[in-house]
Amino acid sequence: MNTFVIGIGGVTNGGKTTLAKNLQKHLPNCSVISQDDFFKPESEIETDKNGFLQYDVLEALNMEKMMSTISGWMESPRHSLVSTDGENAEEIPILIIEGFLLFNYNTRVYEPPDPPGYFDGHVWPMYLKHRREMEDITWEIVYLDGTKSEEDLFSQVYEDLKQELTKQKCLQVTA
Numbered sequence: 001m002n003t004f005v006i007g008i009g010g011v012t013n014g015g016k017t018t019l020a021k022n023l024q025k026h027l028p029n030c031s032v033i034s035q036d037d038f039f040k041p042e043s044e045i046e047t048d049k050n051g052f053l054q055y056d057v058l059e060a061l062n063m064e065k066m067m068s069t070i071s072g073w074m075e076s077p078r079h080s081l082v083s084t085d086g087e088n089a090e091e092i093p094i095l096i097i098e099g100f101l102l103f104n105y106n107t108r109v110y111e112p113p114d115p116p117g118y119f120d121g122h123v124w125p126m127y128l129k130h131r132r133e134m135e136d137i138t139w140e141i142v143y144l145d146g147t148k149s150e151e152d153l154f155s156q157v158y159e160d161l162k163q164e165l166t167k168q169k170c171l172q173v174t175a
Helices: 016-026 063-075 118-135 150-174
Strands: 004-009 030-034 094-099
Parallel strands (some): 004 094
């Protein structure tokens, strides 16, 4: 069975989950796996020299459990309970995986604010480190402009995905 996997990444609190959930509402047979669901318990998270819990590192996540969840989905793709207009069960199963170890930058503005120095001293350097690692991978990656509105980003990604899914369906027919 053909499947279609989408990765959405970027800085912590950059809108990845919002985009993934909006896409899920509009795409047929779509499931979402969020990296945030795989954080280790706080007691297992290391603290840096400034006293900040180190959530923005791979070691803060139970990646084995996350990979097992992804593998389970790949072995038996689950369809979303969300229905979309005019879609049927023959649509390609779609999996959106979203998490902070891929790339996207957006200014962090929320309440309560980060402690002074946390973003510049920890979050951003970890993001840059992981982005450099990802730049060496040859996958097709589309970078989004985090200064655009949520609606504009959704429209851009949704249209790109519809085009790519149409190509995939054409490949299935000719194969």
